[in-house]
Amino acid sequence: MSKLKSKKGNHTSKVAIVGAGFVGSTAAYALLIDGSASEIALIDVNREKAEGEAMDLQHGLQFKPNVKISFGSSYELCKDAEIIVICAGAHQKPGETRIDLISRNSAIFKEMIPQIVKHNSDCILLVVANPLDILTYLTLKYSKFPKSRVFGSGTILDTARFRYMLGEYFEVSPNSVHAYIMGEHGDSSFPAWSTANIAGVNLKHFKKYSRKAMDKLFLKTKNAAYEVIAKKGATYYAIGLGISKIVNSILSDQNEVLALSSYLTNYYGVSDVCLSVPAIVNRQGIKEQILMPLNSLEKKQLRKSASTIKGNLRKCKNC
Numbered sequence: 325m326s327k328l329k330s331k332k333g334n335h336t337s338k339v340a341i342v343g344a345g346f347v348g349s350t351a352a353y354a355l356l357i358d359g360s361a362s363e364i365a366l367i368d369v370n371r372e373k374a375e376g377e378a379m380d381l382q383h384g385l386q387f388k389p390n391v392k393i394s395f396g397s398s399y400e401l402c403k404d405a406e407i408i409v410i411c412a413g414a415h416q417k418p419g420e421t422r423i424d425l426i427s428r429n430s431a432i433f434k435e436m437i438p439q440i441v442k443h444n445s446d447c448i449l450l451v452v453a454n455p456l457d458i459l460t461y462l463t464l465k466y467s468k469f470p471k472s473r474v475f476g477s478g479t480i481l482d483t484a485r486f487r488y489m490l491g492e493y494f495e496v497s498p499n500s501v502h503a504y505i506m507g508e509h510g511d512s513s514f515p516a517w518s519t520a521n522i523a524g525v526n527l528k529h530f531k532k533y534s535r536k537a538m539d540k541l542f543l544k545t546k547n548a549a550y551e552v553i554a555k556k557g558a559t560y561y562a563i564g565l566g567i568s569k570i571v572n573s574i575l576s577d578q579n580e581v582l583a584l585s586s587y588l589t590n591y592y593g594v595s596d597v598c599l600s601v602p603a604i605v606n607r608q609g610i611k612e613q614i615l616m617p618l619n620s621l622e623k624k625q626l627r628k629s630a631s632t633i634k635g636n637l638r639k640c641k642n643c
């Protein structure tokens with residue numbers, strides 16, 4: 325029985341976060357508030373940065389006790405973690421796409437993943453750094469872990485942005501909107517309009533529905549990261565909450581459905597690539613990918629995402 329299975333039901337769960345920058349440290353903060361981890365280890369090549377972030381979190385332990393905060397620059401800290409969240413690497417500068425980060429971040433992953441795995445071969449690897457789908461694929465390759473235990477935060481953030489905007493438009497809570505952004509966590513992502521609904525009722529049946537308004541909302545969703553980065557330099561609060569949600573779903577073993585990037589094998593003919601589709605997640609990792617009833621346009625869009633990722637992987641010198 326794997327370590328993950330044997331610990332089911334209790335709350336002694338260590339989460340290691342590699343990369344204590346904007347995203348990693350915000351995820352640590354969200355995790356501290358959530359309370360599902362028993363230990364949060366912050367690891368960064370910049371030890372001072374990891375220490376500073378850890379100190380700031382430790383000073384809040386009076387208000388959120390029962391969590392141990394550790395830090396350092398050694399991957400040895402990944403030992404005994406149930407989940408390792410990988411936020412290390414360069415982030416987009418204003419005007420840069422996620423794919424533009426490929427050579428810098430794939431070089432980091434090539435060196436980093438085998439070192440992490442040396443200290444922990446029995447955990448879930450959750451990739452957050454960009455380009456997300458490419459780095460998830462490379463993490464799977466370099467770790468040699470089973471496919472169920474390597475996945476990326478994928479379009480959980482894009483989906484959250486989309487639900488927020490749809491919720492605003494239809495005047496319902498984003499929680500009551502069931503709509504997914506699928507494919508690449510990047511410019512070729514697409515909305516699964518054919519299944520988007522509120523309370524089981526397809527969006528088309530609502531009075532306020534208009535094709536033009538929906539297209540505008542998706543465009544806003546797709547460009548949201550660029551807009552936030554142009555205004556404040558980086559995005560981190562929403563993804564921090566998204567990471568905390570994924571970690572909580574894994575540790576609480578709830579079989580929750582989330583839009584995550586995982587390895588696809590014959591998903592409408594799409595294979596050997598990591599892309600986001602709704603997936604059931606539990607303490608073992610990805611339990612099952614849900615085959616969405618996509619229409620022909622959506623299947624075409626999924627194939628386009630796959631060829632974008634595969635084309636960039638082929639061109640990548642470090643991969």
Ligand code: NAD
Binds near residue numbers: 367413414429558560
């Ligand atoms: P950042 O520059 O603030 O932080 C990155 C950190 O990684 C730095 O502290 C750096 O020292 C550290 N680092 C670099 N190489 C390392 C290594 N080998 N081992 C350990 N630490 C290392 O960047 P950020 O804003 O926190 O973004 C991190 C990544 O997350 C970027 O690739 C960004 O594009 C991505 N991101 C993803 C999403 C998503 O939805 N998946 C959202 C926002 C940002």
